[in-house]
Amino acid sequence: MKKIGYLILIICFLSCESETIETTTVNEELTAQQKTxxxxxxxxxxxxxxxxxxxxxxxxxxxxxxxxxxxxxxxxxxxxxxxxxxxxxxxxxxxxxxxxxxxxxxxxxxxxxxxxQIASQVPTDVISGPIHYQNVLPKIRSQKASVTVGVLDTGIDPTYFRFQQPFLHNTVLDEETCGNDFFGWNFIENNNMPIDDNGHGTIVSYMIYEQLVNTATDFQILPAKAFDTDGKSTLFRIGCGLSYLIKKEVNIINMSFGWTTTSSAIIGSYIKEAEHNILMVTSAGNTGENNDEIAHFPSSYPARNILAVTAVDGEIPPTLVPILSNFGPISVDVAVHGIGLPFYTTAETAPTSVTGSSYASAKAAGFAASKYQEGTAMAVFYHKILLDKIQSSTLLQIKYASYLDL
Structure with missing residues (x-):
């Protein structure tokens, strides 16, 4: 039955050749850094x-x-x-x-x-072109992978030129589906095409992809689009996307976004319910604030399955960047290089640079996925990730006073 379903899916793709979805374009000029x-x-x-x-x-x-x-x-x-x-x-x-x-x-x-609101820099104005249904199919895996990373973001452009191998989760192989989802879900338009029309989700997904390809990990990515073309979402959309990824039993969820001050009992309940089997990798924020004093969610939820990541410069040893790198000896766990990261928008042009804890979080999520082993208890998995942390006296303002060299 699964094989029949997959054939139907292929036929549907090929019959929809004339239908396209335009993606938002981005250029080398960066938008102003947004506040959380x-x-x-x-x-x-x-x-x-x-x-x-x-x-x-x-x-x-x-x-x-x-x-x-x-x-x-x-x-x-x-x-x-x-x-x-x-x-x-x-x-x-x-x-x-x-x-x-x-x-x-x-x-x-x-x-x-x-x-x-998405709160990290997004390059603007590079045209990725229309996306045909049949162009997505080669990027969908034909078999299940050893580790699945869910990405709750603005969606994904599967045709981004650096995605060179099948890497998208194939929901046809799942025991439970929504009926017609095949590589994720779009909670903005309520359809089965979680195509990125902002750019943020594609960058985040590529940074996860790059970490996993470089470590020869057998992986797949499952996108849940909860943010629109302007990088805006609501608590309801976030809850829908998060619950979808949990139902799909992914192993890791990357959440490169956040909000301040007001906790959500509902989002907290989902994180708590997944505490033993899904690692939540979250960005710590980009406002240079102390998250112990001004809570930043979801990174500030006191759950054992949250890895809160802040962005630091690329120096050795790295340092927190004033007015950008959020910190907190209790609520921010570890640092990752997230300032001025190169990102290629086309194969013909020089890379632009992106900055923010969104991208530091994504790199950490990819690294964590490379360490995942089925059946490992959450506490052991968490410890395994932190075995590679590097202590630094420049990072005493975060929990483990350390960084991952990614």
């Missing part, structure tokens, strides 16, 4: 039901809390929803009802929805 976005609360509320509730039971809860409209994850956790609420319902404000939801025994959690 603080919460921008909107009127929507993100809720997560406990597992096992029937649709009728969910409907009763929606009515009880005054839901006027709701959205479900197109290909993620069926219990995660975004609700629009009446301003006043049975005498209670939205804030009062959200407080009640947080104590609701039939819910895992409730958070106000808010915007989240």
């Amino acid at each position: 976005v603080t919460t921008n609360k909107n009127e929507a509320v993100v809720i997560r039901f406990i597992a096992g509730l029937s649709e009728a039971e969910k409907s009763v809860l929606r009515t009880h809390y005054g839901v006027t409209a709701y959205e479900k994850c197109s290909c993620g956790d069926e219990n995660l929803e975004s609700w629009n609420l009446e301003a006043i319902h049975e005498g209670a404000t939205i804030e009062e009802r959200v407080s009640s939801m947080e104590e609701e025994p039939e819910m895992e959690g409730a958070d106000f929805n808010f915007d989240i």
Whole structure:
């Protein structure tokens, strides 16, 4: 049946030759470094039901809390929803009802929805050209790999010229699929083409890819597109993408983004549930702040499966960069070179440079994947990654006062 499904997939690709998806282009001129976005609360509320509730039971809860409209994850956790609420319902404000939801025994959690923005440099203005469906197929693996890295980001351009071997996860080989996903999911447009129209996700994915190719690791990458062309997402989209990757049982998830101050009980619950089997590699932020004082999520969640990575310069020994490298003796684990990294946008031009903890995190995720062995306990896996850390007196402001030489 799997082989039949794969043949159908190929036929679908070839029959869709005329359909294209334009990718955003990037040039050598870098955008200004963006600040990590603080919460921008909107009127929507993100809720997560406990597992096992029937649709009728969910409907009763929606009515009880005054839901006027709701959205479900197109290909993620069926219990995660975004609700629009009446301003006043049975005498209670939205804030009062959200407080009640947080104590609701039939819910895992409730958070106000808010915007989240990619906060690392992205080159702009290099045309990658239209992407035909059949051009994606050669980059999809025909067999499962030894390690799977999920990338929660702006998607991926599979036709980027440096992706030279099949490396994308083939969901046709999975026991459980969304029905028509084949190498990831687009949570912005709710379809099975997580094509990058920003550039950030492709750069992040390539830095993971490069680490793994250079170490001859048998790997695959599974992209979940939760950010749009402007590098913008919401808590709901992030939750959908994260839950999708967890359902797919990836081994490592790279999250090169973040927000400050306001924690999310729902995102925290997903990370906690994956604490024993999925390593979450996260960027620490690009504002030069102390994350112990101003929490930066998801890197600041106190979970044993989070590796929080900050960016440092390329000197030996490396140093934190003022106003850019976030730090924190408790909440930032390790440093990786992430300042002025070369990135080739075309084969004919000289590389441009990219900077940010997004890219330091991606390099660390690729390195971690090269160390992965099936069946290894999380604590052992975590320790195995840190065996290669190099101590430095210049990095006393982070937890292990050390860096990975990547």
